[in-house]
Amino acid sequence: xxxxxxxxxxxxxxxxxxxxxxxxxxxxxxxxxxxxxxxxxxxxxxxxxxxxxxxxxxxxxxxxxxxxxxxxxxxxxxxxxxxxxxxxxxxxxxxxxxxxxxxxxxxxxxxxxxxxxxxxxxxxxxxxxxxxxxxxxxxxxxxxxxxxxxxxxxxxxxxxxxxxxxxxxxxxxxxxxxxxxxxxxxxxxxxxxxxxxxxxxxxxxxxxxxxxxxxxxxxxxxxxxxxxxxxxxxxxxxxxxxxxxxxxxxxxxxxxxxxxxxxxxxxxxxxxxxxxxxxxxxxxxxxxxxxxxxxxxxxxxxxxxxxxxxxxxxxxxxxxxxxxxxxxxxxxxxxxxxxxxxxxxxxxxxxxxxxxxxxxxx
Amino acid sequence: xxxxxxxxxxxxxxxxxxxxxxxxxxxxxxxxxxxxxxxxxxxxxxxxxxxxxxxxxxxxxxxxxxxxxxxxxxxxxxxxxxxxxxxxxxxxxxxxxxxxxxxxxxxxxxxxxxxxxxxxxxxxxxxxxxxxxxxxxxxxxxxxxxxxxxxxxxxxxxxxxxxxxxxxxxxxxxxxxxxxxxxxxxxxxxxxxxxxxxxxxxxxxxxxxxxxxxxxxxxxxxxxxxxxxxxxxxxxxxxxx
Numbered sequence: 146x147x148x149x150x151x152x153x154x155x156x157x158x159x160x161x162x163x164x165x166x167x168x169x170x171x172x173x174x175x176x177x178x179x180x181x182x183x184x185x186x187x188x189x190x191x192x193x194x195x196x197x198x199x200x201x202x203x204x205x206x207x208x209x210x211x212x213x214x215x216x217x218x219x220x221x222x223x224x225x226x227x228x229x230x231x232x233x234x235x236x237x238x239x240x241x242x243x244x245x246x247x248x249x250x251x252x253x254x255x256x257x258x259x260x261x262x263x264x265x266x267x268x269x270x271x272x273x274x275x276x277x278x279x280x281x282x283x284x285x286x287x288x289x290x291x292x293x294x295x296x297x298x299x300x301x302x303x304x305x306x307x308x309x310x311x312x313x314x315x316x317x318x319x320x321x322x323x324x325x326x327x328x329x330x331x332x333x334x335x336x337x338x339x340x341x342x343x344x345x346x347x348x349x350x351x352x353x354x355x356x357x358x359x360x361x362x363x364x365x366x367x368x369x370x371x372x373x374x375x376x377x378x379x380x381x382x383x384x385x386x387x388x389x390x391x392x393x394x395x396x397x398x399x400x401x402x403x404x405x406x407x408x409x410x411x412x413x414x415x416x417x418x419x420x421x422x423x424x425x426x427x428x429x430x431x432x433x434x435x436x437x438x439x440x441x442x443x444x445x446x447x448x449x450x451x452x453x454x455x456x457x458x459x460x461x462x463x464x465x466x467x468x469x470x471x472x473x474x475x476x477x478x479x480x481x482x483x484x485x486x487x488x489x490x491x492x493x494x495x496x497x498x499x500x501x502x503x504x505x506x507x
Numbered sequence: 508x509x510x511x512x513x514x515x516x517x518x519x520x521x522x523x524x525x526x527x528x529x530x531x532x533x534x535x536x537x538x539x540x541x542x543x544x545x546x547x548x549x550x551x552x553x554x555x556x557x558x559x560x561x562x563x564x565x566x567x568x569x570x571x572x573x574x575x576x577x578x579x580x581x582x583x584x585x586x587x588x589x590x591x592x593x594x595x596x597x598x599x600x601x602x603x604x605x606x607x608x609x610x611x612x613x614x615x616x617x618x619x620x621x622x623x624x625x626x627x628x629x630x631x632x633x634x635x636x637x638x639x640x641x642x643x644x645x646x647x648x649x650x651x652x653x654x655x656x657x658x659x660x661x662x663x664x665x666x667x668x669x670x671x672x673x674x675x676x677x678x679x680x681x682x683x684x685x686x687x688x689x690x691x692x693x694x695x696x697x698x699x700x701x702x703x704x705x706x707x708x709x710x711x712x713x714x715x716x717x718x719x720x721x722x723x724x725x726x727x728x729x730x731x732x733x734x735x736x737x738x739x740x741x742x743x744x745x746x747x748x
Contacts, residue, residue: 160605357612364609367598374558374592375610375662376584 157348159355161214161363163434163482168489180340184333196336197404198444199343201424203397205440206350206433207390208421213430214354215386216366218274221263221281222394223418224288229256229398230408231292231307234316237403239303243323249403253395260391261384268380268387285418292410312409319403330403339400343437346393350433353389362386416459420447423462427469429476438478509572511536511698512666517566517576519549519556519722526552528722529566536571536665539692539699541709543733544719545742550702551593553719554670558590559583570666587665591658591672593702595651599644603635603654606643610658625661633657633687649680656684660691666698667691673708685711706730718742 158165164173184192204226211217229252236248263284267277296309307313319330319338330338353359364372365379372379402408411417421440428439443465450458473480510533519527526549534540542550555561557568559580568576575583584590598606607626615622630636633653638646643654652672659667669688673681685708691697692714703709709716709730716733718726720742726733733739 160602357617360605360609360612363601364598367600368596370560370580371592371596371598371658372609373580374584374590375658376581376613378579378581 157351157355159359161354161359162351163432163479163486166489177344180344181337184336187333189332192336193332193404194448196332196339197401198441198448199336199339200397200400200404201444202343202437202440203346203393203400204421205424205428205436206346207394207397208425209428209430209433209436210350210354210362210386210393211390212422212425213432213436214359214366215362215383216274216369217383217387218278219281219387219390220278220418220422221284222390222421224281224285224413225256225260225391225394226398226401227292227408227410227413227417228259228288229253229395230316230402230412231313232256233399233402234313234408235302235305237317238305238313238315242317242320243327245317245319245403246321249319249399252399253392256395256398257388257392260388264384264387264391268383282418285413286415289410289413292413308409310410312407312411314407316402316406316408318406319400335404342396342400346396347433347437354433358382358385420462423466427465427473427477429479429482432476432479432482435476435478435482439476509536510534511571512700513569513572514553514557515567515569517553517556517568518564519552519561520564526722527556527563527566530719530723531566532717532724532727534666534698534700536698537692537696539688539701539712539714541712541714541716542700542702542719543704543709543716544725548719549722550719551670554590554668554700554702557583557668558588588668589659589662589664589666590668591652591655591670593670593674595648595655597643597646597651597654597658599642601643602640603630603643603646604639606654606658607661610661614662629657629661632660632690634683649676652676652680653684653687656687660697663695664697666700669699669701669703671703671705672701673703673705678707681705681708682711684708688712 154170164170183195187195204222207222207225208219211219211222232255233248233252236251237245240248267280272280292307293310295307296311298306300307300309305313318335321328328334354362361372361377361382364377365382369379372382398408401412424440424443425436427443429435443462446461447458450461469477475483512534514533515531517527517530518525530549530553532540542553544550552561556563556576559575559578559582563576566576567574570586570588573586575586575588598609601609604626607629608622611622611625611629615625627636630639633656635650635654635657638650643651646654652675656669656672659669672688673684676684688699688701689712692699701712713730716728716730717724718733718739725742726736726739728736
């Protein structure tokens with residue numbers, strides 16, 4: 146049992162992710178514990194709002210594994226995020242509330258199917274990286290434009306009105322159970338759901354990135370030709386990673402629609418497509434931990450600045466991106482992580498030097 | 508002995524420019540050939556065509572009787588063709604150990620023990636065991652060349668293609684590279700095709716030479732025969748040589 150536990154921890158550790166020491170895992174366990182305990186002591190509004198902020202982390206992680214780990218620069222994750230919200234909205238409005246989880250699963254599966262089709266065209270069609278960025282941006286803007294033109298009663302799927310640029314309203318929240326036993330995921334239960342899913346996705350990504358597959362993702366980013374010459378089909382690596390990233394973005398979209406009871410085409414606009422890129426660049430694109438921290442923090446700042454007007458928020462993000470590119474090319478959070486790691490390593494060496502076993506001879 | 512690699516009447520054009528013009532030769536299994544020729548004669552184009560980066564305009568390339576021209580680079584690599592490119596092509600951000608790991612993990616799968624054994628053996632062979640933890644981008648040019656050779660041989664390929672493996676190396680490094688290649692060919696029985704300019708390296712290999720000129724094989728023989736052949740001298744130094 147103990148051995149299996151250590152095998153599991155070993156599989157989560159590796160050079161592709163930050164933090165491997167027992168101290169790191171102790172801190173991680175404490176952070177997870179605090180995250181899950183927070184709703185007990187927090188106020189309803191604050192808990193609900195922080196749950197909403199955590200939803201964006203899925204979108205950040207989706208961009209991170211594509212851009213940071215596999216070298217695919219995609220604006221399209223926002224489209225998958227928004228479309229998943231719409232699919233969940235349409236399905237959940239048309240079926241009894243006790244099947245809302247099924248609607249969520251179907252929404253994510255459909256979006257993964259869509260990413261498979263889009264990804265197949267991109268990667269097997271041999272589209273170069275610059276054109277992938279342009280193509281995926283077009284896809285996002287196309288989704289926004291098409292959905293904006295769906296106002297009027299004729300644009301309905303069953304009972305769900307698409308709502309044009311005003312968006313789809315009345316989307317029921319996620320729930321499990323029926324009859325006497327029902328948990329509706331709003332406010333505190335929603336926070337618990339999002340936090341639990343985030344921990345699962347985070348650990349799942351750590352496992353993936355430190356597995357053989359993770360090495361292939363990084364190899365594809367570093368040198369696609371070299372990777373091919375080892376017998377790996379990089380189109381397959383890129384496609385599967387794209388589908389996984391699409392699934393993570395879709396999960397975020399479903400949670401967003403469930404929290405908001407609403408989804409609008411603006412969730413796929415130009416601004417919406419650009420923000421995840423800034424979260425990832427500012428945090429550190431080759432670290433899922435940095436992106437988790439930066440996405441939550443920057444969305445919180447975004448929210449605070451938005452109270453004073455949207456222009457301040459955009460100005461802040463433009464300056465932040467500029468500063469990151471010029472001063473912290475590896476990302477602000479990653480730079481802090483590296484400095485902390487170096488400090489801990491120096492302290493460890495200093496302690497070893499003073500160790501009586503070594504007699505200060507190291 | 509039947510040929511492992513057979514190149515028949517290979518042509519490759521880029522627009523109106525004909526680079527390969529009816530190139531034909533064969534290499535028996537376990538043997539080594541050196542491709543020599545002046546700049547622009549088509550050596551690198553041939554290697555790129557062989558590994559699937561270019562499609563031939565005409566002719567064919569076979570590996571153990573099976574046609575490989577027109578296949579994708581990864582499909583050709585899976586048939587046992589391993590390549591070291593002219594410019595060192597290593598994963599610069601990763602450690603030396605991780606570079607070799609990526610090269611071998613297709614063969615060893617999830618078996619960490621056998622994977623580590625192959626990695627250690629390869630690093631020992633190319634003399635980079637003590638640098639396993641270093642970032643590949645921080646290695647000297649010569650060591651990067653060795654690392655790429657290590658990556659190419661780690662998966663035990665049937666045939667190894669080396670495009671100017673000693674470019675930018677010191678004379679000592681060049682001799683050490685020759686020893687590595689000889690060990691692979693003579694002790695491990697690996698078939699090797701090398702494109703090279705460095706005559707000290709070619710001399711140390713002591714392998715049959717194919718002289719390429721204007722996209723086809725012009726002369727085949729030993730280094731001594733190549734050095735004394737009037738036609739080869741004319742190719743390199745002009746008609747008055």
